Amino acid sequence: MRIGVAATPEVAIPTMEWLLNSGHELSLVISQPDRAAGRGLELKASPVSLWAIGKGIPLLRPETPAELVGAVNNLDLVLTIGYGVLLPQEILDLPRYGFMNLHFSLLPAYRGAAPVQRAIEHGEIVTGVTVFKLDAGMDTGPIYSSATLEIAPQWRTSELMTALSTMGPQVVGEALTSIEESKAPTPQSGTSSLAPKLSRNEAKISWNEDARTIVNRIRAFFPAPVAWCLFRGDSFKITSAQASDAKLKPGEIAVIDGDVVVGCSDATAICLLKVIPAGKKEMDAKDWARGARLSNGELLG
Numbered sequence: 672m673r674i675g676v677a678a679t680p681e682v683a684i685p686t687m688e689w690l691l692n693s694g695h696e697l698s699l700v701i702s703q704p705d706r707a708a709g710r711g712l713e714l715k716a717s718p719v720s721l722w723a724i725g726k727g728i729p730l731l732r733p734e735t736p737a738e739l740v741g742a743v744n745n746l747d748l749v750l751t752i753g754y755g756v757l758l759p760q761e762i763l764d765l766p767r768y769g770f771m772n773l774h775f776s777l778l779p780a781y782r783g784a785a786p787v788q789r790a791i792e793h794g795e796i797v798t799g800v801t802v803f804k805l806d807a808g809m810d811t812g813p814i815y816s817s818a819t820l821e822i823a824p825q826w827r828t829s830e831l832m833t834a835l836s837t838m839g840p841q842v843v844g845e846a847l848t849s850i851e852e853s854k855a856p857t858p859q860s861g862t863s864s865l866a867p868k869l870s871r872n873e874a875k876i877s878w879n880e881d882a883r884t885i886v887n888r889i890r891a892f893f894p895a896p897v898a899w900c901l902f903r904g905d906s907f908k909i910t911s912a913q914a915s916d917a918k919l920k921p922g923e924i925a926v927i928d929g930d931v932v933v934g935c936s937d938a939t940a941i942c943l944l945k946v947i948p949a950g951k952k953e954m955d956a957k958d959w960a961r962g963a964r965l966s967n968g969e970l971l972g
Contacts, residue, residue, distance in 0.1 A: 672696070673695075673698045673745070674695050674696065674698060674750060675743055675748070675766070676699075676701065676719075676751075676752065677770075678753055678754055679703050679717045679755050680752075682753060682832050682833070682836035683752035683839075684718065684722055685836045686840055689839070689843070689844070690843075693847075699728070699730075699742065699743070699746065700729065701733065702717045702719045702720040702723070702731075703732065703755060704732045720732060736758050739765070740765065743762075743766050744766070747767045748766050751770055751772045752772070757809075758805070759807065760806065763805050763807070774800065774801045775798070776800075777800075778803060778817070778859055778863075779859045781798075781864055781865070782866060783867050785868050785869050788828050791822065792888055792891035792892075794883070796821060796824075798822055799835075799838075800817060800818055800842050801814055801817040801842070802815045802842045802843055802846040803859070813855070813858045813859065815845070815849050816843075816845035818838050818842050820834060820838065826890065827891070827893040828892070869895070874888075874897060874899055875898075875899055878921040878922035878934065879921050879935075880935060881937045882935045882940055882941045893910050894910075897909075897910060902948070902949075902969075905950075907948060907971065910945040911945035912942060914940070917934070918938060919934030924969055926957075926965060929957065930942045943956035944956055
């Protein structure tokens with residue numbers, strides 16, 4: 672089949688690499704326009720755009736969905752992976768077999784922009800990937816294929832995203848075979864849930880929550896927007912942590928037996944592993960604590 676891929680993030684690349692050697696023709700890559708990024712706000716291409724340029728595959732970066740008219744009409748199928756744009760039905764109907772999506776959850780659970788992050792935040796221990804036919808709804812189309820994955824307790828969003836991305840070739844391959852064999856996708860069933868985009872405001876840690884909740888939020892919010900709080904009036908980011916048996920009041924920070932621990936609610940605590948102090952790069956929490964010269968009773972806000 673002549674296939675197009677509409678994608679933006681790096682997690683799409685394992686599936687795109689597979690498509691190059693799958694026997695199908697990867698005819699077109701569609702990605703979001705270059706965006707201003709960094710302190711200098713220089714225009715930066717998406718990881719998928721850079722990949723397509725490097726492979727010499729035709730690349731389209733439309734400002735509006737209307738620009739897809741004429742570009743995808745002669746394709747058999749368009750696969751979307753984290754493209755980040757809701758497409759109207761009149762666009763979805765243009766390729767011969769329409770559009771299908773590789774989604775990083777077991778639908779209908781966690782429909783939306785941040786399925787991996789929300790699964791970790793809510794303490795899920797199993798997730799997976801789903802390939803479904805796109806319709807005008809929010810991840811509501813019928814399913815071609817899926818696969819499950821256990822979530823390792825230490826994984827953050829970055830590690831889980833990487834693991835799920837490697838499953839893409841398998842489930843996309845199964846979906847393409849189903850289409851070639853004229854097998855209809857199966858309507859979604861079960862309890863649905865939503866996975867809205869993360870915000871920096873909700874990444875602020877409340878030390879009046881228990882340790883398990885806080886650790887899950889730290890895991891979920893890495894690598895962006897990163898869980899944060901205040902230390903001595905400045906932003907203080909926490910990128911990795913685990914539960915601790917220490918007994919401290921909520922927000923109290925101390926070094927106990929070499930570990931940097933913070934009190935949470937319900938007589939629980941966490942041990943900080945990696946942090947980003949204001950104006951600095953990520954570092955071991957123990958190294959940060961030595962330099963910060965913590966005083967007894969200091970609090971994280």
